[in-house]
Amino acid sequence: MQTLLNNISQLLQVRDTHIDKVSGAEMAHLPLLENAWLLIEHGLIKDFGLMEDIPDFGMLKKIDCSGRVVLPTWCDSHTHLVYAGNRVREFVDRINGLTYEEIAKRGGGILNSAKILNETPEDDIYEQSVLRLEEVMRQGTGAIEIKSGYGLTTEGELKMLRVIKRLKDNFPVAIKATFLGAHAFPAEFKSDHTAYIDLIIDEMLPAIVKENLADYIDAFLETGYFSVEEAERIMSAGKKYGLPAKIHVNQFTAISGIAACVKHGALSVDHLEIVTDEDIEVLKGSETMPVALPSCSFFISIPYTPARKMIAAGLPLALATDFNPGTTPSGNMNLVVATACIKMKMTPEEAINAATINGAYAMGLAQTHGSITRGKTASLIITKPISTYYQLPYAFGSNLIEDVLIQGELLS
Ligand SMILES: N=CN[C@@H](CCC(=O)O)C(=O)O
Ligand SMILES: [Zn+2]
Helix, strand or coil: CCCEEEEEEEEEEECCCCCCCCCCCHHHHHCCEEHHHHHHHHEEEEEEEHHHHHHCCCCCEECCCCEEEEEEEEEECCCCCCCCCCCCCHHHHHHHCCCCHHHHHHHCHHHHHHHHHHHCCCCHHHHHHHHHHHHHHHHHHHEEEEEEECCCCHHHHHHHHHHHHHHHCCCCEEEEEEEEEEECCCCCCCCHHHHHHHHHHHHHHHHHHHCCCCEEEEEECCCCECHHHHHHHHHHHHHHHHCEEEEECCCCCCCCCHHHHHCCCCCCCEEECCCCCHHHHCCCCCCCCEEHHHHHHHHCCCCCHHHHHHHHCCCEEECCCCCCCCEEECCCHHHHHHHHHHHHCCHHHHHHHHHHHHHCCCCCCCCCCCCCCCCCCCCEEEECCCCCCCCCHHCCCCCCEEEECCEEEECC
């Protein structure tokens, strides 16, 4: 029932009180203990301190963390981990010069994944998704949000959300489910957007809520996808059913979508590759978490979220993977943290804050995840022997994780 981690060279993200997020200049501060111990009891963080003051715990299971860094598991607040098949052909098409938008116009992109998903049995989708979830757990993810959005039919969306529910029931990681029926307009609704949004609101949402399958609602608010007004209808409908919004916005264009999300009390606004001064102004003082997805920028060669400008304006920032078959076929949060440091010029402290406590906030899990705090879930990363946590983003292609504990249990 009790496990002691001792001789920890650096214990990161140690917070005495339950803070829910860090913003602006606070993001540069990553509280840590050197030469520390941490006690786990019943899957929770019971206590921690310095080795020089360690109480006599007597006989209990011990893990020697000499030379190792221990930190909370990554909190990946934006993924599309449940999908069927892959889009490797579009990857090669992009290498040969087509853009994401051009591929989508030819019927590829999201509609391509929707076609495959609707043709694939639920059990197959589950098995494919299990492999991805197991992989990201080994890569240190202990809490994750997963979206629907490749069904685009009532049955397809329910199928995806049921798969997410099965993952929740069968795995110890914390999972939040987001309904993303408003991901793209199916071909048959291309010239009748209102009819598709009516279908989402009048048929999909009630069915999803009846089975209690979603925690949040999402829409792809973007030129050529869902307009500000259309996304506002979705957010309002979600609110009626008690589903706060987490919105894809400002990936390619800035069309005042962020202001609409803040007005609707969105929990997060995600992507933000294109950010205007007006967008930054509306986020100031709001409770909405901006979420950057740098491995998406990397994979499809679009701009990176202007982290320095946003942090200088006092905003918080979270980092997530966007794991999906089209724009980011990777759920590796270590790579996200490294890319944020290398390409967005976030410091390691800022990037780790963004990938832990702020990520937890962006999926409503800040009370239980994202920091080393007494009473929080003992989901922890133990690194291989390293000299400092700076090595995590520095050695961007190496796997520096030795062990992962989820709710106090070592992954096998
Ligand atoms: N941009 C919208 N949705 C996904 C990509 C979906 C896809 O291409 O399959 C994203 O977040 O990047
Ligand atoms: Zn996404």
